[in-house]
Amino acid sequence: MREAAVVGVGMHPFGRHPDRSLKDLGREAVWRAIDDAGIDPRRIGCAYVGNSLGGLLTGQEGIRGQVVLHDCGLDDIPVINVENACASGSTALRGAWLEVASGACDVALALGVEKMFVGDTARSLAALAADSEIELAAMGMQFSAVYAIHPKYNLRGRMDEYGWTARDFADVVVKNSRHGALNPYAQHRRALDADEVLASPMVTDPLTRLMCSSIGDGAAAAIVCARDDAASLSERVPITIAAAHLRSGHFVTSGDPHLTTLRDMVAALYDEAGIGPEDIDVAEVHDAMAPVELLVYEQLGLCGPGEGPRLVREGHTAIGGAQPVNPSGGLTSRGHPVGATGLGQVVELVWQLRGEAGARQAKERPLTALAHNQGGLLASMDSAAYALTLLTR
Amino acid sequence: MREAAVVGVGMHPFGRHPDRSLKDLGREAVWRAIDDAGIDPRRIGCAYVGNSLGGLLTGQEGIRGQVVLHDCGLDDIPVINVENACASGSTALRGAWLEVASGACDVALALGVEKMFVGDTARSLAALAADSEIELAAMGMQFSAVYAIHPKYNLRGRMDEYGWTARDFADVVVKNSRHGALNPYAQHRRALDADEVLASPMVTDPLTRLMCSSIGDGAAAAIVCARDDAASLSERVPITIAAAHLRSGHFVTSGDPHLTTLRDMVAALYDEAGIGPEDIDVAEVHDAMAPVELLVYEQLGLCGPGEGPRLVREGHTAIGGAQPVNPSGGLTSRGHPVGATGLGQVVELVWQLRGEAGARQAKERPLTALAHNQGGLLASMDSAAYALTLLTR
Numbered sequence: 001m002r003e004a005a006v007v008g009v010g011m012h013p014f015g016r017h018p019d020r021s022l023k024d025l026g027r028e029a030v031w032r033a034i035d036d037a038g039i040d041p042r043r044i045g046c047a048y049v050g051n052s053l054g055g056l057l058t059g060q061e062g063i064r065g066q067v068v069l070h071d072c073g074l075d076d077i078p079v080i081n082v083e084n085a086c087a088s089g090s091t092a093l094r095g096a097w098l099e100v101a102s103g104a105c106d107v108a109l110a111l112g113v114e115k116m117f118v119g120d121t122a123r124s125l126a127a128l129a130a131d132s133e134i135e136l137a138a139m140g141m142q143f144s145a146v147y148a149i150h151p152k153y154n155l156r157g158r159m160d161e162y163g164w165t166a167r168d169f170a171d172v173v174v175k176n177s178r179h180g181a182l183n184p185y186a187q188h189r190r191a192l193d194a195d196e197v198l199a200s201p202m203v204t205d206p207l208t209r210l211m212c213s214s215i216g217d218g219a220a221a222a223i224v225c226a227r228d229d230a231a232s233l234s235e236r237v238p239i240t241i242a243a244a245h246l247r248s249g250h251f252v253t254s255g256d257p258h259l260t261t262l263r264d265m266v267a268a269l270y271d272e273a274g275i276g277p278e279d280i281d282v283a284e285v286h287d288a289m290a291p292v293e294l295l296v297y298e299q300l301g302l303c304g305p306g307e308g309p310r311l312v313r314e315g316h317t318a319i320g321g322a323q324p325v326n327p328s329g330g331l332t333s334r335g336h337p338v339g340a341t342g343l344g345q346v347v348e349l350v351w352q353l354r355g356e357a358g359a360r361q362a363k364e365r366p367l368t369a370l371a372h373n374q375g376g377l378l379a380s381m382d383s384a385a386y387a388l389t390l391l392t393r
Numbered sequence: 394m395r396e397a398a399v400v401g402v403g404m405h406p407f408g409r410h411p412d413r414s415l416k417d418l419g420r421e422a423v424w425r426a427i428d429d430a431g432i433d434p435r436r437i438g439c440a441y442v443g444n445s446l447g448g449l450l451t452g453q454e455g456i457r458g459q460v461v462l463h464d465c466g467l468d469d470i471p472v473i474n475v476e477n478a479c480a481s482g483s484t485a486l487r488g489a490w491l492e493v494a495s496g497a498c499d500v501a502l503a504l505g506v507e508k509m510f511v512g513d514t515a516r517s518l519a520a521l522a523a524d525s526e527i528e529l530a531a532m533g534m535q536f537s538a539v540y541a542i543h544p545k546y547n548l549r550g551r552m553d554e555y556g557w558t559a560r561d562f563a564d565v566v567v568k569n570s571r572h573g574a575l576n577p578y579a580q581h582r583r584a585l586d587a588d589e590v591l592a593s594p595m596v597t598d599p600l601t602r603l604m605c606s607s608i609g610d611g612a613a614a615a616i617v618c619a620r621d622d623a624a625s626l627s628e629r630v631p632i633t634i635a636a637a638h639l640r641s642g643h644f645v646t647s648g649d650p651h652l653t654t655l656r657d658m659v660a661a662l663y664d665e666a667g668i669g670p671e672d673i674d675v676a677e678v679h680d681a682m683a684p685v686e687l688l689v690y691e692q693l694g695l696c697g698p699g700e701g702p703r704l705v706r707e708g709h710t711a712i713g714g715a716q717p718v719n720p721s722g723g724l725t726s727r728g729h730p731v732g733a734t735g736l737g738q739v740v741e742l743v744w745q746l747r748g749e750a751g752a753r754q755a756k757e758r759p760l761t762a763l764a765h766n767q768g769g770l771l772a773s774m775d776s777a778a779y780a781l782t783l784l785t786r
Contacts, residue, residue, distance in 0.1 A: 001496065053448075053454055055446075055448030055454055055520075056448050056454045059449075060524075061445065061448055061449045062445050062476065062478040062731075062768070063476070063768065063777040064476070066769060066777040066778070069641075070524075075642060075643050076642065076643035077640060077641060078639040078640050078641065079778065080477065080488070081475060081476040081477060083456070083457070083474040083476065084455075084456065084472070084473070085455040085456045095488075098491060098492070098497060102394060102491060102495030102496075103394065103495075104394070104495070127454050128455065246473070247471050248459050248462075248468050248472045249468060249469065250469035375455070375456065376459060382468075384456040384459040384472070385472065
């Protein structure tokens with residue numbers, strides 16, 4: 001397959017936008033991406049649109065992408081609506097990559113868009129259910145509670161084993177909130193201190209509210225083309241999609257401390273790209289709940305088991321550190337409009353690799369960036385979808 | 394790209410299955426396809442799952458495919474949930490084809506599944522809305538009414554121009570009902586006569602109820618692999634996916650009698666495959682409303698403008714005729730569980746090409762088969778998704 005590259009990116013700021021519809025959010029991200037690439041929109045040969053909750057939350061169940069893109073003036077192309085819970089955006093990007101890499105299409109659009117503020121928070125949370133027969137009907141549980149007790153995360157067990165404390169989780173939030181405060185696209189733009197995070201209302205022990213991502217509205221888009229065509233299509237520095245891996249998780253036994261699906265995926269990705277964890281210059285990871293960021297450090301090989309809090313304390317993963325993680329502010333600060341999140345990560349990393357991230361430029365001239373996005377939990381299963389996207393300049 | 398082929402197919406009978414969930418429907422189709430191919434399910438490297446209405450109708454908004462496939466014992470692979478209204482099943486097949494054709498994956502599963510009987514028909518119909526802001530909120534219209542008055546179909550205009558009568562539409566239903574009566578997977582298995590079709594309650598002039606597909610539950614699945622690997626993987630005669638084209642429609646002006654998107658797609662498909670309309674041995678077309686079948690005859694080049702009723706009267710498109718269309722019974726008789734329909738067409742055509750269709754074998758040793766599936770209408774747009782799948786033995 002041929003190499004594919006991102007030549008244009010755009011976002012609608014993540015946040016609470018009660019007056020904006022799915023169409024409004026999507027249109028802004030798409031047109032910003034088209035303008036950024038500087039391409040004629042008629043060059044776009046297909047579109048992948050990631051959205052997770054539009055059916056239950058907006059009533060737009062079918063052809064969500066066509067409804068949004070028709071409003072952008074884009075039609076007469078293949079439109080593929082994809083869904084993978086919180087990994088829907090990355091799934092859209094992978095689709096655009098496969099179309100271009102395979103030669104099926106020369107220029108592809110990937111859009112992630114989500115509208116969550118619909119005036120009924122309980123309904124928004126219920127729509128996030130993993131297996132609706134089990135979580136909602138039988139257990140009546142909501143998402144953050146599932147996260148806290150799920151054997152895959154086993155947060156209490158990790159705290160016992162590693163000596164992690166709630167303060168360690170708060171430190172992750174503090175770091176990301178400082179990053180988010182520098183990001184005009186972020187939902188939460190105030191730098192927090194650890195005491196404030198710890199004092200916020202308890203959601204599910206050990207998670208306080210400020211350790212959890214909140215619901216949000218937003219959209220992010222990317223234009224993908226063949227690497228060899230990039231120079232003739234756009235004046236932008238092309239950012240190569242070196243790998244776009246997607247997998248659903250496997251069964252886990254209760255209390256299993258190993259996220260083996262993700263670990264295996266990371267190994268395969270490093271192997272394919274011929275790199276190691278030390279080569280990651282900057283990353284965006286899926287901190288839907290702050291402790292997840294610490295677990296993902298281990299899975300990515302940025303540190304050994306249990307060593308995540310040290311990386312945070314030493315500034316290793318802060319802007320200006322050796323391997324900045326979540327310079328955008330991550331899910332906890334930039335926000336987590338479900339289907340838009342994965343593409344929001346990719347947009348941020350494209351800006352970082354181009355050196356266009358302004359006050360939150362993670363390091364000078366980064367060459368290699370990794371996005372980790374995941375979505376959905378099933379009772380006896382690892383995450384329903386893991387997505388890893390490796391970008392290089 | 395390399396050639397890809399279908400080596401296994403399976404269906405859950407279409408119909409009213411109030412006691413069966415999305416998982417039950419999907420599991421049966423998937424395992425029948427795996428058994429049909431005779432492959433080890435661990436060979437399946439990725440899955441595309443097409444479903445349109447599961448969020449609004451079953452409450453399973455996110456990760457529908459993972460929920461269904463987990464219940465089948467399939468996990469640890471990429472799962473891509475796709476949606477394209479009534480063309481969701483074909484969109485899933487195209488995804489599986491692209492994975493295999495590109496070399497990204499060696500064996501891919503495509504599943505289309507839909508659960509529509511949920512005890513509230515008004516809710517089922519409302520979920521089918523095209524643009525929910527316009528059709529539902531502003532106009533309060535339901536799907537069949539949109540079909541009847543949409544400028545793309547312009548049924549009254551065609552009747553004036555071509556001299557078509559309601560009886561011509563009834564004749565299509567009669568033909569397809571005779572086919573459906575022979576199909577153990579069909580929802581409606583009684584051969585109808587034209588008077589009965591004409592006397593059934595008027596839905597939207599000129600459409601009577603028996604001219605319209607009804608809501609249904611069902612699932613259909615296909616296993617796709619590289620053509621060159623087929624002999625080593627399965628004892629089944631491989632059916633080559635010669636083309637899998639998908640496109641959304643373009644803007645139409647009011648009263649435009651030309652379905653130009655579909656016409657252009659058909660021309661491109663024939664050109665790519667080096668065939669003409671005379672080479673189509675058997676077809677499944679999207680007769681969501683009976684007159685659509687007559688319009689599609691024209692678009693496929695099976696006849697000139699307005700000549701569709703003659704093809705039906707002469708038996709050209711009946712089982713045993715020169716070019717049988719909808720040997721399964723089509724959407725009006727076999728049924729139309731939205732997200733399953735496109736794969737139901739493909740399953741039928743695979744059986745036809747293998748010579749395994751029993752009493753409804755359309756002709757002896759067909760070599761070339763075409764599926765036409767489409768989905769979604771937007772106010773000023775041609776269909777939201779057209780899909781054409783060309784299969785060859």
